[in-house]
Amino acid sequence: MKSKITGVGSYIPDVVRKNEEFMNHEFLNTDGSSFGSDNATIIEKFVAITGIEERRYIQEHQNTSDIASFAGAKAIEDAGIDKEDLDFIIVAHNYGDVKPDGGTSDLVPSLASRVKNKLEIKNPACVAYDVLFGCPGWILGVTQADSFIKSGLAKKVLVIGAEALSRVVDPHDRDSMIYSDGAGAALLEPSNSGQGILGQATATYTEEETYFIFNEKSYNQQLEDKTQYIKMYGRRIYNFALSKVPEGMKAAMENAGVDIKDLKKIFIHQANEKMDEAIVQRFYGLYDMEVPTDVMPMIIHKLGNSSVATVPTVMDLVAKGKMPQHQINDGDVVMFASVGAGMNINAIVYRI
Incomplete structure (x- = not known):
């Protein structure tokens, strides 16, 4: 038996931040000193290395658990299943829900529990938990889903990766231009075919x-x-x-x-x-x-x-x-x- 992805979904935030919007930022070295280069030069070198021309941010009223639920709902719809039949919801992230003004990350309850609540899933046998594994978290979640399915513990597992890094970036750090927000999800089910x-x-x-x-x-x-x-x-x-x-x-x-x-x-x-x-x-x-x-x-x-x-x-x-x-x-x-x-x-x- 293999684990097959039967549905996928993603949420790309509406707010677009282009590189030119960083022209007035005061970028500093780690010791607080000035770079000694103008922002146009800093941004030009940044694009040459990273390839990033623009990025997406969530709106002020949104949070990581919100966009995670949006992506999850799309994957469920794409798979054509009843959400109440889910055995597990695994949400990979790193910072939890962070308010627009920054501050402490809100990790209790787990984002997976919040997503299950937002999806209005009633079934208590649908177990929801988080994965904190850095950027590879979603792939690790898929690996765990695969293990659940192969062992017979699950038949339907929703794995979501969501993050709002715009809430945890230092505006004085040039690396802040790298980070963005978004969510993606996949629904996994058993497969006896060669797929998976x-x-x-x-x-x-x-x-x-x-x-x-x-x-x-x-x-x-x-x-x-x-x-x-x-x-x-x-x-x-x-x-x-x-x-x-x-x-x-x-x-x-x-x-x-x-x-x-x-x-x-x-x-x-x-x-x-x-x-x-x-x-x-x-x-x-x-x-x-x-x-x-x-x-x-x-x-x-x-x-x-x-x-x-x-x-x-x-x-x-x-x-x-x-x-x-x-x-x-x-x-x-x-x-x-x-x-x-x-x-x-x-x-x-x-x-x-």
């Missing part, structure tokens, strides 16, 4: 890598604000990802028993366009192959890095025909892959 999850690989590195992504106060030392913002060591993450992610992707392929030549698409977590391109190039290099044309659909240019939401969002857009240059057909083999805080990496090989 073929193999996976997951790893956690907790030596110096543990604190490559962390929380810290604003770079503006004049502020009395005690809010902790998302921070990262970008260069270290870049080097780590190039070293470890291709290995994880190869391990997933070996576990799946699939020939690399049969891989049609890679749905990868999108935080940095250049990094993703380098990861995929190194992955194919492990097989002494060139990267196939159009193997990696990219949404980062317009949607930025929405953490756990990026992989299910790009999958949904491709599946729904909203990225015409990328098509997937029954029988195609695709891969989901991610890297993020922890430091964690994972990959799943899946047959459409």
